[in-house]
Amino acid sequence: MLNISNVSMIYQKGKKEALKDINLNIAEGEFTALLGQNGAGKSTLINILAGNVKKTQGTVKIGGYSIDRNELETKKIIGIVPQDTGYDFVFTIDEALKKQSGYFGIKNNHEYIDELLAELYLTEKRGARLRDLSGGMRRRFLIAKALVHKPKILILDEPTAGVDIEMRHTLYDFLIKLHQSGTTIILTTHYIEEAEKLCKRIVIINDGKIIADEPKEELMETFSKEVIVEVHFEDELKLTDFEFLKEYAPQIEEKTKLQLKTSKKDLSKVFKKLADQNMAFTNLVVEKPKLEDIYLDIIKH
Numbered sequence: 001m002l003n004i005s006n007v008s009m010i011y012q013k014g015k016k017e018a019l020k021d022i023n024l025n026i027a028e029g030e031f032t033a034l035l036g037q038n039g040a041g042k043s044t045l046i047n048i049l050a051g052n053v054k055k056t057q058g059t060v061k062i063g064g065y066s067i068d069r070n071e072l073e074t075k076k077i078i079g080i081v082p083q084d085t086g087y088d089f090v091f092t093i094d095e096a097l098k099k100q101s102g103y104f105g106i107k108n109n110h111e112y113i114d115e116l117l118a119e120l121y122l123t124e125k126r127g128a129r130l131r132d133l134s135g136g137m138r139r140r141f142l143i144a145k146a147l148v149h150k151p152k153i154l155i156l157d158e159p160t161a162g163v164d165i166e167m168r169h170t171l172y173d174f175l176i177k178l179h180q181s182g183t184t185i186i187l188t189t190h191y192i193e194e195a196e197k198l199c200k201r202i203v204i205i206n207d208g209k210i211i212a213d214e215p216k217e218e219l220m221e222t223f224s225k226e227v228i229v230e231v232h233f234e235d236e237l238k239l240t241d242f243e244f245l246k247e248y249a250p251q252i253e254e255k256t257k258l259q260l261k262t263s264k265k266d267l268s269k270v271f272k273k274l275a276d277q278n279m280a281f282t283n284l285v286v287e288k289p290k291l292e293d294i295y296l297d298i299i300k301h
């Protein structure tokens with residue numbers, strides 16, 4: 001569906017090598033997260049796919065069409081929700097969506113636009129000028145705009161930045177439904193729990209290079225051999241009382257919580273040691289690392 005081969009990008013301004021030999025193939029129906037720190041190169045890659053930035057090297061095919069030779073065809077296949085929101089501020093939502101439809105030669109799509117606006121909670125605002133929308137509403141408008149021509153691939157560059165938590169969850173449901181109806185989705189976000197909730201594949205880009213590309217489950221599995229055990233007590237704790245657990249790196253948190261690190265397979269040993277000492281704890285929590293912990297781990301190393 002999307003084939004990116006040996007793509008490099010050097011911005012003349014600042015001589016910045018923003019992408020270094022990127023290879024990425026996305027199959028139809030995937031839901032992929034593209035993660036990375038500020039300046040990693042995510043938007044550069046997305047802007048290349050959108051045709052807004054000309055890559056220095058490499059090939060990109062969208063639905064089999066080369067973005068260099070068949071730009072128009074590729075534009076029909078993808079919808080892009082850009083990170084920066086440079087657009088015609090004086091138009092209303094309705095006008096802007098009509099204009100966008102016209103760009104693709106689509107007429108009489110009122111019903112579909114009504115549907116999109118309803119799903120994105122913008123119906124009430126359809127007559128408002130873009131400059132008068134709140135930041136979160138603008139992001140939702142950009143999603144509607146990207147979907148006007150029913151693209152097979154939707155690429156969203158931080159669609160939930162600045163969107164309130166309730167609306168973010170509404171957007172998650174919207175994206176899940178869109179994915180279920182067959183749309184291939186690529187999402188960049190700094191809310192890692194969002195990627196954990198929505199995406200099936202995680203691609204991490206760091207300083208212009210892909211440093212991880214794995215199915216989410218596998219990535220989580222590789223890292224989830226380590227677990228964190230939190231034991232809660234009534235009374236204040238002294239670290240010296242936990243010498244018998246020293247191989248599990250005991251730490252005291254908030255005075256009454258004991259934190260231990262262990263491998264999954266040693267969990268029962270930890271429980272037994274605690275039981276043997278007749279420790280009267282009030283609660284015990286075993287936590288798997290979250291995608292966020294794993295992400296930070298990968299970025300650091």
Ligand SMILES: Nc1ncnc2c1ncn2[C@@H]1O[C@H](COP(=O)(O)OP(=O)(O)OP(=O)(O)O)[C@@H](O)[C@H]1O
Pocket residue numbers: 011012013014016018036037038039040041042043044045083
């Ligand atoms: N138009 C430009 N001219 C020169 N350098 C640029 C331009 N756009 C981006 N860069 C540089 O390219 C690098 C990658 O930027 P990019 O916007 O792709 O990062 P990003 O991963 O999207 O970051 P963020 O999470 O902050 O959105 C950065 O070092 C940035 O300064």
Ligand SMILES: [Mg+2]
Pocket residue numbers: 042043044083157
């Ligand atoms: Mg960006």
